[in-house]
Amino acid sequence: MSDRSQQRARALSPSGRRRGIAAVAVIAAALAVGGTLPSSAAQPHGPRDSVRQGMERLVTDGKFPAALAATVDREGRTRNYTAGVADLTTKAKVPVDGQVRAGSNTKTFTATVVLQLVGEGKIDLDSPIETYLPHLIRGEGIDGRTITVRQLLQHTSGLPNYTDSIVDAVFGKDRHTYYQPRTLLDLAQAQKAQFAPGTSVAYSNTNYLVAGLLIERVTGRPLAEQITERVINRIGLRHTYFPEVGDEGIREAHPRGYHATKPGAPLDDITEVDPSWGWAAGQLISTPSDLNRFFSALIDGKLLEPAQLAEMRTTVKVPDGLGYDPGTRFGLGLNSIPLSCGGLMWGHGGDTPGYHTSPGVTDDGRAATIAVTADLPPTEQGFALADALLDTALCKK
Numbered sequence: 001m002s003d004r005s006q007q008r009a010r011a012l013s014p015s016g017r018r019r020g021i022a023a024v025a026v027i028a029a030a031l032a033v034g035g036t037l038p039s040s041a042a043q044p045h046g047p048r049d050s051v052r053q054g055m056e057r058l059v060t061d062g063k064f065p066a067a068l069a070a071t072v073d074r075e076g077r078t079r080n081y082t083a084g085v086a087d088l089t090t091k092a093k094v095p096v097d098g099q100v101r102a103g104s105n106t107k108t109f110t111a112t113v114v115l116q117l118v119g120e121g122k123i124d125l126d127s128p129i130e131t132y133l134p135h136l137i138r139g140e141g142i143d144g145r146t147i148t149v150r151q152l153l154q155h156t157s158g159l160p161n162y163t164d165s166i167v168d169a170v171f172g173k174d175r176h177t178y179y180q181p182r183t184l185l186d187l188a189q190a191q192k193a194q195f196a197p198g199t200s201v202a203y204s205n206t207n208y209l210v211a212g213l214l215i216e217r218v219t220g221r222p223l224a225e226q227i228t229e230r231v232i233n234r235i236g237l238r239h240t241y242f243p244e245v246g247d248e249g250i251r252e253a254h255p256r257g258y259h260a261t262k263p264g265a266p267l268d269d270i271t272e273v274d275p276s277w278g279w280a281a282g283q284l285i286s287t288p289s290d291l292n293r294f295f296s297a298l299i300d301g302k303l304l305e306p307a308q309l310a311e312m313r314t315t316v317k318v319p320d321g322l323g324y325d326p327g328t329r330f331g332l333g334l335n336s337i338p339l340s341c342g343g344l345m346w347g348h349g350g351d352t353p354g355y356h357t358s359p360g361v362t363d364d365g366r367a368a369t370i371a372v373t374a375d376l377p378p379t380e381q382g383f384a385l386a387d388a389l390l391d392t393a394l395c396k397k
Contacts, residue, residue, distance in 0.1 A: 071367065101352045
């Protein structure tokens, strides 16, 4: 893959939080201490505390066009923050708790539906996917008879990543193309398996493409309907939705989304894009506060029975060398990451054309989501700033 394609692939592989470890440690310390900001700092909404200072740095130092955040503290107090501008051309204000493309946070919604079906006795986590999708999962080193449902949700299946085949298309002239799920599966199965099922860990959007097909086969209903009825409507996510076929816009107030071919390159508006390439792996649109509400409800047991939630929170170590924080672990559509103040945050994360979102929640009720309006960082430290701010938001007193 070319350097340019590798940069674009970063935005098509929203896999939790890949960080520059040393940079995050330094930045997190700086955010905790505070400091003097340039006079050109954007004027965000919200109280001036360590989170607001971090938001300003995302714009002044990270060079993101806009940043949005929603936080919930230990006492249940909620706050919303914005910084920057919603539109680089008009300089419009950033809408408070505006909608963004949530990218691979969609995977946690998909995994939740699969685990609900497990609780209903309709799916067995340790059965081969062949049981439900016979003769469908085949390729070089790929065999649905040897891949379990659990391995799909845990990224231990070895399935190749279909987005490796459409990186340039999604950001280029074909970004308005509609992709059917089976077309995406064909792209994946034209590649060689990454490893034998269960022998390693590798993030792949194909795992959740297959999980979406599994949901539709078992329920006999569309994936979008199942996610909407079983998750979105159930917990009252008023600003979250699964875009309909052909819906390339964002329905409610939102900041524009931007893309650059590499860090530091000019930013192009990429707000309008057909999101079908992401489907069960990355198609949802949401807001920071809705993502907080979703992950909090999930961890609180409002969407899954205790047995299925325990399965979701059973994690495997992410191998070194994949660019994740030390201690990051993959569950079933849910990742755990150590906090600087101790304990874990649970969430996922998402990178998709125009947007980067980082949600995290804790077992004691804290929650935070940071969103920025570029899928590649305008500066090398951009995503490290965003991820360090998430840690700050969850750890601040």
